[in-house]
Amino acid sequence: MTDWKKICTLDEIPRLGSRVVKSPKGDIAVFRTADDEVFALHDMCPHKGGALSQGLVAGKVVTCPMHSWKIQFENGEALAPDKGCAKPYPTKVEGGLVWIAL
């Protein structure tokens, strides 16, 4: 059974921005797209461990601030030609509240 945890209200994450949530599994970056969709990734770039939460969000991709790898929200995979994956976590938004499942 999925164990959903409430993390914040949608308003607390800026559009095309992100927030960090501390968890037993390490820091998790929670992103909000222009269309108010919310995605969560392990806050560590598969390249050299950069904080993805500090990157620039466009569409459903974040560009890592360290060396500009582009990581896709939906599966955590880096865009070609780079290869690597930041673990994605399921999220949902209900009634203005953001939930995450670890």
Place this chain on the structure above:
Amino acid sequence: MVGNGMAGCRTLEELLKLAPDLYEITVFGAEPHPNYNRIMLSPVLAGETKFEDIVLNDLAWYCDNGITLHTGKQVTKIDRKARKVIAADGTEAYYDRLLLATGSSPFILPVPGKGLPGVIAYRDIADTEAMIEAAQHHRHAVVIGAGLLGLEAANGLVLRGMDVTVVHLADWIMERQLDQTAADLLQKSLEAKGLKFLLGKQTAELIAGESGRVAAIRFKDGTGIPADLVVMAVGIRPNTALAESAGIHCERGIVVDDTLQTYDPKIYAVGECVAHRGIAYGLVAPLFEQAKVCANHLAQMGIGRYAGSVTSTKLKVTGIDVFSAGNFMGGEGCEDIVLADPSAGIYKKLVIKGDILAGAVLYGDTGDGAWYFQLLKDKQNVADIRDHLMFGSHHVGDVGHAGASQAATMPDTAEVCGCNGVCKGDIVKAIKTHGLFTLEDVRKHTKASSSCGSCTGLVEQILASTVGGAYQPADTHDKPVCGCTEHSHGTVRQAIREQKLLSIPAVMQALNWKTPNGCATCRPALNYYLISTWPHEAQDDPQSRFINERAHANIQRDGTFSVVPRMWGGLTTPAELRVIADVAEKYEVPTVKMTGGARIDLLGIRKGNLPKVWEDLGKAGLVSGHAYGKSIRTVKTCVGAEHCRFGTQRSMDMGVKLEKMLFGMWAPHKVKLAVSGCPRNCAEAGIKDVGVIGVDSGYELYIAGNGGIKTEVAMFMCKVKSDSEVLEYSGSFLQLYREEAYYLERTCHYVARVGLDHVKANVVENEARRKELYERLLYALQGYTDPWANAVATQAKEYVALEAI
């Protein structure tokens, strides 16, 4: 699409990038292969590469992109009324848009015996295989035509063990690409490799031997030589038969306009079969330019015109370096600069017409070919660098990689990109295995030159020496901002100004951005253009700024941040130092360091602590130093007349005034200033964006220096008398830079692009213009407040992590 070659497939690739689902695509190719890299046939013949390695689009590519591929089927008819094409075997396909990329055929001399076995052209993989086969069984080969292709064919046959004679009609070889001096040098070194030459010879007849195969060649003058294999390489003819039979207007090739459209609006054409403004191109680089424009119009985006190409040539014969481009023969109104060192085997000729490089021939040392070609294409004014132009790009201030211009002779293990640790071998391998042709592609695949960019020239040279004539340097002036748009930086700026666009979504809508939110490349640029063009009106979008500017601190490799409080002119007080010391202890700052800009850096602060650190610093009056921004950084000063026995001007005071004036100035890139109180120049003003040097009678102003990636010595702009003039002249230069430079262009690159004369005309010679610029700068900076204090006052939440789960 009819024709499955490099030009056609490149058009499809570009089209799929722009509009992947717009068309159902069907491709007809007469050869039984998928698209391969025709340029690499010479290395295949020479035994340096295998056919499998030169396939550009394998069958899976067609399949993955939903393209129906008919190989080995020649289209024989276009029914324009019914809008369908019909192949020789009866296969039919209907079209909404038809792309003709039928390429060209080798020109076969109309001499008796031209159809004999053993007489071939050099065009496709079948010809190459025939030549490899002939080399195993026969001895004498004759290549007719000493052009690029002919020489590569001859070289390949020599390497395969044949006795090769090159027959040529003109008086020197490669006469369309080389002048006689270079050609003679080339001939000598090819002779040393075993090739024989017969120049000024016209072929009269090919004679069959007993077996019926060709056995000899006879010339107009009655002489002759044995030949078991004859390769005709005397030129190409655009394949226009299909188009002509359908009634499409053809001259030398299929006539197209600047959008690559033929006289039938539903039919487009690209590649060697095309005549554009009367020119049919036979090199791959122009064809790729055509492909890009054509794809854009096929995708119904309607942006972009093909205006013809300047071409360059590079011979792919291992161990011999020849390069030529543009009008290398000179002529009326042209001047030649020539360097000839016959015993070293080096010859270089540059043709200059009216301060612009018009052509170049390089023999023996072609390391700077790509650079000359760039100057030529950009029509850059070379008056300023003319005296050392001949000595190559590294003589124009490139200390970063001075002397390393010999890309071809570098060992594979040599590190090219120091930022990302990429060796030459990695780059060459990526170019070969992925079929890369552009600098952008190489950057994407290898990361070489994608960080600081100082090795860009070297990477371009490696690219040029690996792919030869196929390399096309990017057109720096019209280059799109990024993959999200076709528009260049210049066009975007102009649109923002003329249409008074005030937000990023408005720009993206007005200019038909291809992506909904842009990307990490274009958004920061757009944000800067907006706030610099429409200060106090356009919205500043924090989410479109790089993290450092968003968080007002510099992110470090471990994810912590560094904090640099401003110290005006490098001056501080015991009280400020005490607060900095207290902060460093209170927040357990692991590293405290002096910066190069004469201030103190507190490194290793966790993001959540940033507002608290700023609050404590702010109590002592310390504000943001903007060490993180594309903005004014520091004004470095020497002690000056305040204390120094040599000082002629009060440089600390002047520096503080400049820094206070420029506080909060965003710019295309970082901006650093320095003020020295005397010509001893202890503040190192000679390598700053604006350098001020006090002299007894006033100040000398220097601009566009740079101490970073490439050390650039600042150029003298003018001399002024008073402190207020220093502010006005420096300010108006910086405003000109802010208004005209492209995002991420330092002052040195900006001034190199527009010319020092342009800057002087605006800032020094035209008083009204100077005052306008200065006022606009002051207006833009009006009311700027410390971003740290703002973050503290608004209790900005973004710095703190959400509650743990």
